[in-house]
Amino acid sequence: MSNKPRPSLALAGLSLGASLNPLNSSMIAVALVVLRADFGLDVAAVTWVVTSFYLASAAGQPVMGRLADRFGPRRMFMLGMGLVAVTCVLAPLAPNFALLCVARAVMALGTATAYPSAVVMVGAIAQQARVESAKPLGRLQMANTSAAAVGPVVGGLLVGFVGWEALFLINVPLAVAALLMVRQAAPADEVRERGSVASLLRDSDLPGILAFIGALLLVMMAALNVAPGYRWWMLAAGTALAGLFAWRELRFSPPFLDLRLLGRNKPLLLVYLGFAVFSSVYYFVFFGLPQLLQEAGGYAPGVVGLLMLPLATMSVVATPWAVKAIGKFGVRRVLIAGVVLLSAVAGLKWLLTGTLAIPVVVVLAALMGIPYGTVSIASNQGMFVSTRPQERGVAAGIFQTCRYVGAITATVLIGVFAGGGVDQASWARMVLAMLVLCAVTFGVTLLWRQRTD
CATH class of the missing domain: 1.20.1250.20 (MFS general substrate transporter like domains)
Incomplete structure (x- = not known):
């Protein structure tokens, strides 16, 4: 009951x-x-x-x-x-x-x-x-x-x-x-799967699931360089396993991940791509700014934690505003506005190459929270309206994985641009990289249209 x-x-x-x-x-x-x-x-x-x-x-x-x-x-x-x-x-x-x-x-x-x-x-x-x-x-x-x-x-x-x-x-x-x-x-729950355990296991595409997990783990471990001596071997193995996964999914019915359907669902693919690139911009700040403040600014870790709080606070404040704006103006307009604001805030990060004064840091951290909250909820809603109800679980899971991909991309790029430590010179290069990524996000966002079927 x-x-x-x-x-x-x-x-x-x-x-x-x-x-x-x-x-x-x-x-x-x-x-x-x-x-x-x-x-x-x-x-x-x-x-x-x-x-x-x-x-x-x-x-x-x-x-x-x-x-x-x-x-x-x-x-x-x-x-x-x-x-x-x-x-x-x-x-x-x-x-x-x-x-x-x-x-x-x-x-x-x-x-x-x-x-x-x-x-x-x-x-x-x-x-x-x-x-x-x-x-x-x-x-x-x-x-x-x-x-x-x-x-x-x-x-x-x-x-x-x-x-x-x-x-x-x-x-x-x-x-x-x-x-x-x-x-x-x-x-x-609505009535979904019925049948014996054996039939459910047979129809669950376990090889496809294992190939997906294996490919993702190998590629991510290569990106994170968790085993430096085997980095390129892991990347090659992950790429090969990804190819086998695609081959399997195109031939098995019902597949774990319907690649043909995903290929036909351009709005969903654009949401994933845009959110992954957007996340890389955000995590550039989330991971890079604390290092800049500690290494170049000489701030203690506890102080740095407090200086980062305005970013999260404004993210929370911006989210209900973005929800109301989506109801009034639609997902696409809010998404475009959020990406434009993201680009502007990323450009303002250049100010930190000249000063790391606490008032400047607090204002710039808080400003970053506004596009983060706005683009996150707009992308989330874009994913939701781009999928059918029976596909939203796996779609939401992949959406979250795009966040991790963006975070890992940011950490790898920070290592490339600031291998010797995050100072104001390397921060300038990171700001330029963020602006390039913002441009890519903006282009992807302009292409997105809500599904009408």
Whole structure:
């Protein structure tokens, strides 16, 4: 017997669950020094606790989205939250660092179910609440942005007063609360897959899923240069595996990822491309500016964290404004306006080549939050309206993977332009790179049109 759906409570539970992935990806940064001391690690080794989460999230989002499409988003969301809770109870007991990294990867897979599942449920929730889908999508976006922003602050408090174990344990009540809220208030899953376990496994395209995950992991590991001696071998193997994945998907029915349909869906492809390039611009600032402030400005890490807060704050403030603007002017106009503003703000970053005074940094950080919130929610809505309801889970998962691709692109380019450290000279080169990427984003955005079928 199902409970009466309550859209507000359901959306609160979905937002809480969706926030766990960005929260855990950001608050672990403050625990790296403590983990090095506890497990006797060097700098290169300890970063695997970050990389394992990153890679599992990027590969897991589309897969979990596909499972939500097939077996029901409510069911998958609750399964993911249960996996997070159990994993985070056991993780502090890990006897060595390798098992801790495995726990982080499993936790990432659990949190990866939340966002795609939430996107699949947004249509039904918006219909029940009698609002445009952009409004609940905006709530999800605000939850993601807020969680990423407060992650380092929360992580610092937990590690300082309790220890690194608290970074796992804090997820237990949060995941359980999200599970219970969605179980109580979210709309029931529609009838989707039926049949024996054997037939479901046979039709799940497991080889295609494994090829997709393998290709993505190999290419991302090559980009991150996690094994310097094997970088080009991993890139070659990942490219070959991607070719095999494409060959498989074009011949298998039903495929994990319908490449023919994706090829015919130009609006969705343009959303993915534009969002990936846009994300690279944003993460240039997100990763590059703190290094500039510490290395060239001499600011302490705690001060730098506070200086970055206006960016996240303005992102949250801009999101509901963008939701209202989408309802009034449409997705495309808001998207174009956001990209134009992004280009202007990226150009203003040039001022930091002359001064790193706190008032200038605060204003420029805050300004970056406005196009981030605007373009993120407009791209999210563009993805939503470019897909059919039965495809939104995997579409949302790939959308999130585009964010990771943009982040990795930014980190690689920062290494190229500032290999010897981020100073004001290398920052000037990075600003020029951001402006080029803004131009590409603008061109892609102009080509995008909302689907009419």
